[in-house]
Amino acid sequence: xxxxQHPDTLGGMxxxxxxxxxxxxxxxxxxxxxxxxxxGNHASDPAVIExxxxxxxxxxxxxxxxxxxxxxxxxxxxxxRGPIDVVHVQADFWQAIIGYRFARDNNLxxxxxxxxxxxxxxxxxxxxxxxxQRGFGLAQKxxxxxxxxxxxxxxxxxxxxxxxAQRVTAPSSHFARLLQDEHVFAHVDVVPNGMDDGIAAxxxxxxxxxxxxxxRLAWVGRFSAEKRLLPFLDAVAMSxxxxxxxxxxxxxxxxxxxxxAKSMDKPTVVIRGKVPYGKMLDELRRADxxxxxxxxFETQGMTVYEAAALGTPSLLSDRxxxxxxxxxxxxxxxxxxxxxxADALGRCVDELRSGRGPQTSSFDPASFLQSRxxxxxxxxxxxADREFRSQGQPQG
Numbered sequence: 001x002x003x004x005q006h007p008d009t010l011g012g013m014x015x016x017x018x019x020x021x022x023x024x025x026x027x028x029x030x031x032x033x034x035x036x037x038x039x040g041n042h043a044s045d046p047a048v049i050e051x052x053x054x055x056x057x058x059x060x061x062x063x064x065x066x067x068x069x070x071x072x073x074x075x076x077x078x079x080x081r082g083p084i085d086v087v088h089v090q091a092d093f094w095q096a097i098i099g100y101r102f103a104r105d106n107n108l109x110x111x112x113x114x115x116x117x118x119x120x121x122x123x124x125x126x127x128x129x130x131x132x133q134r135g136f137g138l139a140q141k142x143x144x145x146x147x148x149x150x151x152x153x154x155x156x157x158x159x160x161x162x163x164x165a166q167r168v169t170a171p172s173s174h175f176a177r178l179l180q181d182e183h184v185f186a187h188v189d190v191v192p193n194g195m196d197d198g199i200a201a202x203x204x205x206x207x208x209x210x211x212x213x214x215x216r217l218a219w220v221g222r223f224s225a226e227k228r229l230l231p232f233l234d235a236v237a238m239s240x241x242x243x244x245x246x247x248x249x250x251x252x253x254x255x256x257x258x259x260x261a262k263s264m265d266k267p268t269v270v271i272r273g274k275v276p277y278g279k280m281l282d283e284l285r286r287a288d289x290x291x292x293x294x295x296x297f298e299t300q301g302m303t304v305y306e307a308a309a310l311g312t313p314s315l316l317s318d319r320x321x322x323x324x325x326x327x328x329x330x331x332x333x334x335x336x337x338x339x340x341x342a343d344a345l346g347r348c349v350d351e352l353r354s355g356r357g358p359q360t361s362s363f364d365p366a367s368f369l370q371s372r373x374x375x376x377x378x379x380x381x382x383x384a385d386r387e388f389r390s391q392g393q394p395q396g
Contacts, residue, residue, distance in 0.1 A: 001031065002099030004091040006038040007048065009060050010222060010250055010274060012302045013115045016171070016193035017090060018277075021047070023197075023374040032081050034074060034095065034102075036062035049077045051098070059252065066097040066143045074102060084108055086381045089161070092116055093136060097143045100164055109388035110165040111380055113191070114179055118154035120297045124226035133157065155182040166384035169377070171300035174320040191377050193302050194370035195309055199278050203285045203310055204365060211288070214268075215243045215352040217315075217345075218287040220280065220303045221294070223251030228293040228317070233260040235293075235341035236267050241349045245269045246287070248280060281306060288352050290314040291345070292321070295336055304330070309365040313358035315348050317341060326362040 001021070007014045021031045036053035039060050051070050053062035064070055078084065087103040089096050089112045096112075103110045123129040137151035140160055151157035158179075162168050168185040170176040176188040221227040230253055236245060237260070247257065250273055261269035275283070284290060290307040292298070292314055301321035304314045308329050315331040316322050322332050331351075333344040351357035366372065 001033045001088045002091050002095040002102075003033060003035045004063075004093050004095045005061050006035045006050065007033055008038060008042060012193065012300075013090065015277060016115075016302070019194060019196060019370045020374065020377065023194075023370045024378075026371075027374060027378070029378075030082065032078065032084075034098065036064045036095070038062075049074065049081075057252075064094050064098065066094055066101065066139070070098055071101055071105065074098065075105075078102075086111060086384060088113065088381075089165070090115060092118055092158070094139075096161055097140060100144055100161060104164070109384040111167045111169065111377075111384050112162055112165040113169045113171075114158065114175065114184070114188075115171065115299055117175075117297050117299060118158065121226055122154065124297070125224060155184055158184045166387045167380050169380060171302070172321075172324050174324055175299040189376075189380050191373055191380060192305065192368065193300055194373035195281070195306050195368050196277070197369045197371050199281050200309060200365060200369060203281060206285070208311060209286050211352075212244070215241075215288045215349050216286065217243055217245045217289050217291055217348075218248065218283055218307075218312075219245065219291050219293070220248045220284075221292075223249055223253040223257055225253070226294060226297045227251075228295065229253055229257055230260065231338050232291065232293040232341065233257060233264075233269065235338045235345060236269060237264055238338065239342040239345040239349075240266050241345050243267055243345075243349050245291075246283065247271045248273070248275055248283065250274050281310065284312055285310040287312050289331075289348055289357075291348075293317050293341065296320070305368050308360045308363040309368045311360050313360055315344055329358050329360045329363050331358060 001017060003017055005014060007017050024031050033048045035050060037050040039062055051064040051073060053064045056063045087099055087108050087110045089099040089110060122132055126132040137157050141150050146160050151160050162185045167189060169189045169191045170179055171193045173190050176190050179185060179188045219232060223229050245267055258271050261271055284307045290303060290312055292301055292304055295317050298318055298321055304321055307314055313329055317333050322330055331344055331348050333340045
């Protein structure tokens with residue numbers, strides 16, 4: 001598996017990769033993860049190959065420069081791991097290039113999982129997004145020797161990768177449809193990111209928490225523009241709801257978020273920061289509702305599914321996520337404004353207090369367990385291998 005960021009860093013993709021690895025290993029498969037080197041001290045893991053990297057901003061993220069040096073270091077590390085059957089690219093940038101080069105050099109099939117809305121994410125997080133996208137396109141053309149013009153947009157850029165893939169997967173139906181509509185790949189298999197079976201069983205065996213004196217809301221995610229934490233806090237202040245709000249995650253907007261939280265009176269906002277995966281699921285089980293505020297960015301909305309599986313409804317700002325869920329397990333904002341979110345928060349808290357509102361009984365927790373998603377992905381691996389062997393070239 002090739003990932004743009006080390007699996008121990010913060011992010012939904014990293015969480016899903018850790019779970020995929022664990023459940024593939026439980027099923028008897030050998031998994032190797034290739035990532036940039038982790039910034040800081042941490043316990044080494046023989047199953048994670050950390051390539052030399054350079055810092056990517058002030059946080060914990062890094063990038064690896066593709067090319068002959070990374071190829072050589074990767075080949076040496078992989079030689080000690082044993083034979084490889086399939087390359088699974090779960091990256092969009094430097095590690096995607098490195099992964100496709102490795103597959104080409106070793107004559108291996110490729111499965112590519114798309115995790116990100118590049119068109120939205122780059123615009124939300126980067127200065128001069130057009131130049132940034134062109135820079136990624138130039139690197140792709142140079143290091144993959146595509147022989148084609150530099151990709152003019154995010155969709156063409158992704159298609160330049162998947163021209164060399166046997167199978168492409170996405171974690172939700174709405175993102176799979178979008179990738180197909182944008183001609184990234186002809187047929188995209190839907191394999192959701194799942195939830196740890198054992199942790200889920202333990203939490204679901206525990207009786208639901210008794211309602212507290214004030215509704216307890218949770219917000220989970222990276223503290224960055226595309227996740228809309230700061231607009232969420234503005235909506236909380238505008239709504240003046242009598243609720244307890246726990247914010248989990250970390251990122252560049254943390255100082256601003258803490259300042260906004262401290263300035264509030266009636267709503268109690270606690271910035272909890274990063275917590276371990278099991279603790280995060282426990283917090284979702286304890287919450288009366290999850291609030292997810294990103295718009296048009298999430299390719300699955302993983303925490304919404306985790307919450308629903310654990311019996312907790314969500315307040316959503318993204319209609320695409322809502323369309324993939326059973327009706328009646330969520331609230332939905334009327335529009336994309338801060339005022340619309342504030343109104344929805346008020347409605348959510350009022351209904352929680354009165355015992356009304358969405359119920360999650362129509363959501364089957366078993367459908368979201370990681371063991372099920374692992375079975376689906378192994379079927380995708382087998383299909384990719386068959387196609388590669390029978391046709392001898394990538395299919396797009």
